[in-house]
Amino acid sequence: MRRLFRKLLLFVLFTALGVGAAYAESIVIKGSTTVLPIAQVTLEAYMKANPRANVSLSGGGSGEGIKALLEGSADIANSSREISKTELDLARTKGVQPVETVVAIDAIVPIVNPKNRVKDLTVDQLSQIYQGKITNWKEVGGEDLQIVVISRDSSSGTFEAWGEMVLNKAKVSPRAQMQASSGAIVQAVSKNRYALGYIGMGYLDKSVKALSVNGVQASEKTALSKEYPVSRSLYMYTNNQPKGETVKFIGFVLSPAGQRLVAQEGFVPLPRRK
Amino acid sequence: MTSRVREIIIKNLFAFLAFISVLLLGLIVLFLFREGLPIFKQISVARFLFGSAWYPTYNPPEYGIWPLIVGSVIVTALSCLIAVPFGLLSAVYISEIAPTRIKEILKSIIELLAGLPSVVLGFFGMVILAPWMQETFDLPTGLNIVNASLMLAVMAIPTISSISEDALYAVPREYKEASYALGATKYETISKVAIPAALSGISTAVILGMSRAIGETMVVLMVAGGSAAIPRGIFDSVRPMPASIAAEMGEAPFQSGHYHALFATGIVLFIITLAFNLIADYISNRFKEEGSGTL
Numbered sequence: 216m217r218r219l220f221r222k223l224l225l226f227v228l229f230t231a232l233g234v235g236a237a238y239a240e241s242i243v244i245k246g247s248t249t250v251l252p253i254a255q256v257t258l259e260a261y262m263k264a265n266p267r268a269n270v271s272l273s274g275g276g277s278g279e280g281i282k283a284l285l286e287g288s289a290d291i292a293n294s295s296r297e298i299s300k301t302e303l304d305l306a307r308t309k310g311v312q313p314v315e316t317v318v319a320i321d322a323i324v325p326i327v328n329p330k331n332r333v334k335d336l337t338v339d340q341l342s343q344i345y346q347g348k349i350t351n352w353k354e355v356g357g358e359d360l361q362i363v364v365i366s367r368d369s370s371s372g373t374f375e376a377w378g379e380m381v382l383n384k385a386k387v388s389p390r391a392q393m394q395a396s397s398g399a400i401v402q403a404v405s406k407n408r409y410a411l412g413y414i415g416m417g418y419l420d421k422s423v424k425a426l427s428v429n430g431v432q433a434s435e436k437t438a439l440s441k442e443y444p445v446s447r448s449l450y451m452y453t454n455n456q457p458k459g460e461t462v463k464f465i466g467f468v469l470s471p472a473g474q475r476l477v478a479q480e481g482f483v484p485l486p487r488r489k
Numbered sequence: 490m491t492s493r494v495r496e497i498i499i500k501n502l503f504a505f506l507a508f509i510s511v512l513l514l515g516l517i518v519l520f521l522f523r524e525g526l527p528i529f530k531q532i533s534v535a536r537f538l539f540g541s542a543w544y545p546t547y548n549p550p551e552y553g554i555w556p557l558i559v560g561s562v563i564v565t566a567l568s569c570l571i572a573v574p575f576g577l578l579s580a581v582y583i584s585e586i587a588p589t590r591i592k593e594i595l596k597s598i599i600e601l602l603a604g605l606p607s608v609v610l611g612f613f614g615m616v617i618l619a620p621w622m623q624e625t626f627d628l629p630t631g632l633n634i635v636n637a638s639l640m641l642a643v644m645a646i647p648t649i650s651s652i653s654e655d656a657l658y659a660v661p662r663e664y665k666e667a668s669y670a671l672g673a674t675k676y677e678t679i680s681k682v683a684i685p686a687a688l689s690g691i692s693t694a695v696i697l698g699m700s701r702a703i704g705e706t707m708v709v710l711m712v713a714g715g716s717a718a719i720p721r722g723i724f725d726s727v728r729p730m731p732a733s734i735a736a737e738m739g740e741a742p743f744q745s746g747h748y749h750a751l752f753a754t755g756i757v758l759f760i761i762t763l764a765f766n767l768i769a770d771y772i773s774n775r776f777k778e779e780g781s782g783t784l
Contacts (some may be wrong), residue, residue, distance in 0.1 A: 279739045288645060301742065363629045368715065368736040369546040385542055389556065392726045395736050399615070406620035409629045465781030 222245065224248045238359050241269035242460050246293030248396060249415045250449050253319055254293055256476045257468045264467075268460055275370070277372035278302075284452055285311050289449045292452040293373030295321065295415075297449020313452045320483040321444040322438040323377055324414040328408040333357040335427045338444050341381050344411060347388025352409075364391040365400055365412035366380055386395040413445075417481035427443050438483045449482070491721040521759060526750035537753060540570035543728075545737065545747040550597040552750040554757065555768070556717050560727030561758075563720065564634055564713060565703040573695055576649025577752075580694075583650070585679050596654075599767065603647035611711030614640040619712060626724075632714035633724045634740055641709045645698035652697060656690020693769040700765040704758065706731035730758050 244254055250428075253388035258272055275283075277296055283289035285306050291437040298306075298313055305311050325341060327333060333356055341351040344362055353359045366387055367374040378384060384399045394400045412423075416433055419425055425433060428444050437443035457465055467473045474484035528537065532552055540553020540557040579599065583592050618639065619631030637648050668678040684691070715736070716725025734751050 242683060265767065276739050282743065305742075361629045375546075386547055389543065389718035390716050390726075392630065393717075393728065393736065395710060399711075402616065403619075404628075404704065407623060444625075 241271070242290040242464065243283070243288065244270065244272045244293060244451075245275060246291075247277040247295040247449070248274040249277075249321060249371075249373055249417070250293035250318070250451070251476050252480045252486060253449065253468070253482060255453075257473050258464070259474065260476060261464055261467050265463070268464075270460075270464070276364055276410040276434070277375075281313075281452060283422040284313065284454060285309050287311070287454075290453065291457075291465070293452045293453055295447065296375050297450065298452060305309045307435055311454050313454065314455070314456055316451045316457075316465055316469070317448045317485065318451050318465075319449045319474075319477045319485060320438055320446060321449050322433040322443050322483065323373060323413050323444070324411050324416055324419060324433045325426045325428065326404050326412060326419070327411055327426060328404055328406075329422075329424045331357060331424065335430055337429050338381055341428065342385065343386050345377075345382055345391065347390055354385050360409050360456065362411055363389060363407060365403055365410040366391045366393055366409055367397070367400065367413075368393040369396055373413070373415055376447050377445070380447065381413075415481075416483070421460045429473065435478070435483045439486065446483070449486040490598060498756050499693070518759070521752060521755055525749060525754075525756040528746060528749035528753045531746055531749075537750070538757070541719065542783050543733070545741070545750055550746055550750075552746065554730070554733075554750075554754055556719050557728055557730045557733050557754065558757065560634075560713065561703055561729040561761075563732075564637045564641060564727060564729050565699055567634060567638035567723065568645060568702045569695065571642035572645040572649055576646045576694070576698065577653055577691065579646070580650045580653035580657055580691075581679060581684070584654045584684060586675075592634055596651075599647050599650050602643065604612060605643075607705060607707040608711075609643060610640045610643060611708045614649060614708065614712035628724050630714060630724075632712055633726050634720060635723050637702075637709050637713040637727070637729075640712055641702040641705055644705060644708065645702045648701050649694045649698040652694035653687070653691045656687035656694065659690065660686040673763070689773045689775075692772045696765050696772070697770040700762045700769075703729075703765075704731060704762055706735050714777050730754050734758075 245257070251272075254272055260269055262268060262270065277292075277294040280289060280292035280294055281298060282303050284292035285302065291311075292407055298315065303313070306405070323481075324338060331352070333352060336355060340349065340355050344355070345365070345366065349355060350362055351359065354363055364387075367377070376386070392403070394403060394412075397414045397418040400414050401418055401420065401423055404410045404412045416438070427433070431437050431443045433443045433445070438446040451465055452469070453461055453465070456462075469479075471487070477485045491738055532540075537554060538558070539555050540551065541555050542551040542553045543556060544551040579595070583595050583773055585598075587595060590667055599783050614636050615632070618636055621631070622628060622633075622636060623631035664686055665678055666681050668682045673681070709729040710732040712727055713732060715728045715732060716726040717728045717733070720724075720727050737747065
């Protein structure tokens with residue numbers, strides 16, 4: 216109900232704004248919280264260059280963004296995963312034709328508390344830990360401490376990507392804690408020496424320690440070469456080939472200036488296109 | 490004539506406005522059931538309620554909400570254990586013992602506590618209480634049942650305190666005066682006369698406090714930890730029903746099994762709070778004392 220109220224409020228707000236700026240074209244961007252920082256910094260720079268552009272940006276998760284795109288309430292859906300088959304089927308019935316643009320590459324990094332001795336885990340060990348089959352740090356070369364497994368909630372694209380790349384679709388143990396945002400995972404891990412979490416490379420900071428996976432440290436280089444095992448592409452979806460303001464914005468994100476901002480946020484910029 | 494017409498118009502307008510809220514409530518309940526019931530075409534009610542695996546996004550999905558129900562019940566019960574003594578005793582102090590000045594100050598502070606946004610409490614629990622608890626007691630995690638219960642208790646105390654205080658205030662003066670006249674001390678008067686006389690109001694207060702705690706979302710989403718498993722101790726993480734609904738609804742594909750399952754969880758929550766309210770209503774009617782002492 217609160218959602219509905221919020222939507223209503225937004226609607227009223229937008230109508231009010233719309234009357235004021237009747238001729239400015241407006242675009243709505245919605246979706247993955249992983250792509251959110253990219254969209255935010257590029258949008259700020261873009262707005263500086265095009266002050267008349269009227270863009271609204273919100274998070275909510277990849278699925279939420281794609282849902283909004285299919286319902287016509289968003290022009291760009293940010294997603295940290297490829298559009299699913301069910302969503303494509305739904306798009307067909309709604310007459311929407313999703314077009315995919317890769318905007319950056321993300322590496323998902325397992326993190327632990329800086330006090331933890333463990334430096335490296337294999338994909339297999341990570342998978343066993345998240346399934347609840349390995350429960351103590353000493354089994355993977357650490358102290359004799361219980362492992363507190365922290366996961367994103369199932370509405371997150373990071374959760375899905377982790378599930379595919381690390382768990383190979385096996386189920387996460389029900390004992391795993393669920394956090395509603397990457398920031399919350401960093402917060403929990405930075406204060407807890409029992410904890411193991413995972414976040415997009417963009418959220419890494421000094422309060423936590425990133426583990427290497429299969430002996431490969433996550434970095435721009437290793438993610439681009441796919442040498443680092445847990446990396447993925449990030450997408451912006453549009454209905455049909457983008458037009459007008461939308462294409463200008465996506466063009467800006469892909470431009471060298473836009474990709475520099477992507478790199479500043481801790482993501483891996485795309486290789487320069489010819 | 491015109492005044493009569495006006496009277497009728499006003500009367501009907503008021504009736505109309507009163508019925509609108511009833512109508513709205515009815516529509517919301519209807520919507521809740523319409524969106525929630527289809528899940529029972531896929532899975533039986535018993536397996537939904539007592540199934541122990543909550544894997545709504547996997548293939549094939551599993552929709553057992555027993556761990557979520559257990560999480561909600563444990564967190565609520567524990568928060569009640571904390572909130573009832575605090576709420577009740579502060580009500581006794583405010584209505585029976587405190588001098589007027591302190592009474593006014595305390596009352597407004599408790600009202601302030603009631604107005605505290607739950608997200609602020611959640612943030613406090615997550616950033617301050619959880620690390621402290623974990624360090625001090627050397628626990629694997631600070632995001633657990635105890636933390637969530639403490640935060641919920643803080644939310645339930647104002648409800649319990651202010652309703653109990655009203656109930657105590659409504660105990661007729663004559664009762665207490667009679668008690669003093671018989672030579673009873675202040676403590677005896679409070680514990681043997683005032684509290685028993687206000688018991689129906691106090692029970693209502695406790696139940697309303699509980700129904701506030703069980704429906705609270707933000708706090709449990711932030712500090713309960715979110716493990717969808719039956720806890721093995723009070724320092725384990727749990728995932729109460731409202732937290733699950735809030736965390737997952739954004740992603741559940743429209744009209745999918747997951748979506749219906751979340752609405753059905755909402756129905757369970759609705760039935761529990763409805764039951765609480767009916768019990769509160771029953772108690773306050775059944776044990777209503779006669780005369781001027783009614784709440």
